[in-house]
Ligand code: AHG
Ligand code: MN
């Protein structure tokens with residue numbers, strides 16, 4: 001029997017791979033370390049939900065027009081606090097904050113290099129029912145000059161310029177999965193020791209799969225091509241019908257499909273012509289992970305990571321997962337009349 005503590009720890013992995021991280025400064029390693037810490041703090045609270053007064057509505061509406069949950073607020077505060085204190089990040093943008101937050105360097109000279117964009121608690125409608133939730137993060141190098149305050153343009157870079165991205169999944173076990181542009185690696189938390197171990201090296205999407213994940217309650221609003229693809233998934237032919245699986249937490253749906261093979265879809269829908277998911281906090285980091293895991297992430301007609309964002313909270317349609325499944329979907333969209 002192999003004990004998990006014989007695997008490399010996240011700390012050891014970061015140390016061993018420092019030179020292969022983009023720009024290979026020790027700062028990106030420190031930043032991943034800060035995320036590891038905030039993930040552990042949030043995990044501790046998520047695990048206690050139901051015992052302490054952390055379930056339910058916080059009583060506010062966020063900039064997305066959604067009712068903020070208490071855990072949305074808690075995770076947002078913890079990630080922001082932890083990232084602010086490290087002297088690496090010059091700005092933070094969050095799904096839960098209307099504007100970005102500027103962070104000065106410890107010496108007051110505005111020379112921190114990185115910006116972080118976060119979805120602090122993804123799948124917050126699942127909190128009260130004890131189903132999986134997550135945190136998603138996306139990291140860029142600033143493009144404004146060092147020595148000046150961070151600017152909006154630092155946060156509106158296309159996804160292809162990300163230097164790192166990942167997610168934490170608070171599921172049956174807690175995992176941190178991330179990429180720095182050299183493949184995707186997954187780490188599982190041993191809660192007794194408070195240590196993440198390298199449980200899932202070099203994660204890759206199977207080329208094809210048998211799972212499709214979409215909120216079919218929105219079917220009536222989908223485009224003809226998306227409807228036709230869903231009918232294709234359900235048709236009895238070859239290895240079909242496929243299996244439908246939808247948790248309603250993008251992180252958890254994506255994670256399952258990454259391991260088993262599948263396609264995740266959040267198309268444009270009637271009331272939300274640009275889809276629901278946020279380009280900067282959800283689509284871009286998930287797209288970076290998808291491509292690094294040899295999958296494909298598209299709006300249906302365009303690569304997600306090529307989009308030039310124009311607004312912090314902009315929404316975009318997304319289809320991502322096993323390459324052959326996403327290509328098939330694109331075929332249906334291309335050929336819709
Ligand atoms: P968040 O909880 O961060 O607002 O994200 C919710 C997102 C995503 O996690 C999930 O896949 C999707 O919304 C579910 O939306 P529907 O309930 O419309 O299917
Ligand atoms: Mn939300």
Ligand code: MN
Nearest residue numbers: 119122123282
């Ligand atoms: Mn989300």
Ligand code: MN
Nearest residue numbers: 095119121122
């Ligand atoms: Mn969220």
